[in-house]
Amino acid sequence: MTSVSPALPAGSLPAMPVLTGRIDADRATLQRYSRSTDRLLSALPPRAARNPEHTKRATALHEARRTARHTFLTRYSTQVYDALTNGRALRPRLPDLVQRAQTHFPGVLPSPAQLAEDRGRIQAHKEGHEIDLGVFFGALLHSPAAGTHLIDTMLQPAPGSLGHLDWLRRHDLLELDTVRVERLGRAMHITFQNRHCLNAEDNKLIADMETAVDLTLLDERVSVGVMRGGVVDHPRYEGRRVFSAGINLKALRNGEISYLDFLLGRELGYVNKLMHGLMPTESGWRAPSAVHKPWVAAVDSFAIGGGMQLLLAADRVLAEEGALFSLPAANEGIVPGLGNLRLPRLTGGRIARQILLSGRALRAGEPDAELLCDKVVHADRLTDAVDQAVAELSSPAVAANRAMLSLAEEPREALRSYLAEFAVVQAERIYSADVLDRIERRWARP
Known part of the structure; x- marks a missing residue:
């Protein structure tokens, strides 16, 4: 699975959480870690107003937190998915899975307010919380049990059809x-x-x-x-x-x-x-x-x-x-x-x-x-x-x-393996500097 690794920190970062192997304890540890990074990020100016040092600091905080989330989900992805789907008896689609995870596993994903705030910005000015959605779904799809169930769920009729x-x-x-x-x-x-x-x-x-x-x-x-x-x-x-x-x-x-x-x-x-x-x-x-x-x-x-x-x-x-x-x-x-x-x-x-x-x-x-x-x-x-x-x-x-x-x-396994990587890579690409620069230059053309 594609993983993320922390950039060189600009200033001190919270200590990376150490997992114990007990999901409830580790969920609480990750929640505390996410809150601490939220506080540090909130002290920075919005992305559009950051200087190079601010940007470096924000990048380090985001990537450290994504590493912590990735580590937690790598260990517990099937258990997380089973908890969100009642042992795979329920079939929530992507937005529903996110809402359930925000409620039952706070810290694993950005909050509803964080995602909503980003939705009101142009792409270049967003904080990039959707990358964390990529980490989440990449981990679920990487799990044979969770990934196969999710693919089948998304092959069912969409709401309203x-x-x-x-x-x-x-x-x-x-x-x-x-x-x-x-x-x-x-x-x-x-x-x-x-x-x-x-x-x-x-x-x-x-x-x-x-x-x-x-x-x-x-x-x-x-x-x-x-x-x-x-x-x-x-x-x-x-x-x-x-x-x-x-x-x-x-x-x-x-x-x-x-x-x-x-x-x-x-x-x-x-x-x-x-x-x-x-x-x-x-x-x-x-x-x-x-x-x-x-x-x-x-x-x-x-x-x-x-x-x-x-x-x-x-x-x-x-x-x-x-x-x-x-x-x-x-x-x-x-x-x-x-x-x-x-x-x-x-x-x-x-x-x-x-x-x-x-x-x-x-x-x-x-x-x-x-x-x-x-x-x-x-x-x-x-x-x-x-x-x-x-x-x-x-x-x-x-x-x-x-x-x-x-x-x-x-074959289903080939599809699932591809989607597990794609979920992460595409999320990273739409926030990458070269993509943002390219679409801004296209926008500026007369």
């Missing part, structure tokens, strides 16, 4: 804030409608997409899910469809991209459901226990960042001629979700490195792009190609075979 199902069954159309969900025959068409930002992903789109994916998998009339970008408002692409521009960097700069709801919740939520299906609340004897359906992705204009990540979980990828595929996360300074896990299976390691480490982009119609795209057609024929793909994938045997393919390609 079931409430839309009756409406969709009656009307075959549901308009969410950023997504349109429409049943056409055996297919559920999910259309991204974040028009103002080239269908880029933000917190709201992530929530709407999980609802849309849930409904597709829950509706027994539907055999195939289709993802496509809607028409956008951007002057350069006005009147044209765009698949996705990836993460909304303006929202990231403004501190509006949530670690829980977006950066981790996206991967454990709707994207993972695309790959591994929907886990019913009551599982019977049949295997696989999750509900699987094949997915078609139709790419107009481009699939950048998170948009391209969706293609790696799709069963049929169609694109208009010249459509761009790109995973620029290395240039942005962050990790492209599960792209590092899934891309090499499709492209091989060498091309994956060129895309992930050097920012290489591919265009539909190029030889190497055939590894990502099943069919390239003229823009006017893309809808027809979607209809044909739906007809080919509607057989019941397709769903069964894609479930087995997903199991073979991405």
Whole structure:
């Protein structure tokens, strides 16, 4: 598991707590240690007003406390998770787990007030308490028992999804804030409608997409899910469809991209459901226990960042001629979700490195792009190609075979191990100096 280690202290630091092996005693010790670091941090100016010595001091305090939390969770992660889930009888989602941990294990996580205060700041001015959430979830996911249970929990329908199902069954159309969900025959068409930002992903789109994916998998009339970008408002692409521009960097700069709801919740939520299906609340004897359906992705204009990540979980990828595929996360300074896990299976390691480490982009119609795209057609024929793909994938045997393919390609243990590292690394990256500098410079451009 990725760990954190303390920076060189600027001034005295509280003595690192020594664990006894008794969880109740060690929980109390960690709580006292966290309170002591809180007092020292509160004596410093806000992050935006700190001089270099203040910054050095705050960094040392944060990293020392994260080390203490990491040490506690490394020893007790399964016990902590069992306490929060009543011996895994309950299935709280990520925000609920955080709230339960704040109540039952104070000191293991930032307080609700600390997290709320950070939410009101731009990214560069936040204290960075979300990194501690990464330490927490990294430890839980690193535990085979806790991590597997958490992954299965996040594969269940999101709160609110079931409430839309009756409406969709009656009307075959549901308009969410950023997504349109429409049943056409055996297919559920999910259309991204974040028009103002080239269908880029933000917190709201992530929530709407999980609802849309849930409904597709829950509706027994539907055999195939289709993802496509809607028409956008951007002057350069006005009147044209765009698949996705990836993460909304303006929202990231403004501190509006949530670690829980977006950066981790996206991967454990709707994207993972695309790959591994929907886990019913009551599982019977049949295997696989999750509900699987094949997915078609139709790419107009481009699939950048998170948009391209969706293609790696799709069963049929169609694109208009010249459509761009790109995973620029290395240039942005962050990790492209599960792209590092899934891309090499499709492209091989060498091309994956060129895309992930050097920012290489591919265009539909190029030889190497055939590894990502099943069919390239003229823009006017893309809808027809979607209809044909739906007809080919509607057989019941397709769903069964894609479930087995997903199991073979991405075993649960490999997924859990990757997510355990990702949970920590991504939290650190969104607060790293190079990322903050890059998004501030982008913001300052005329």
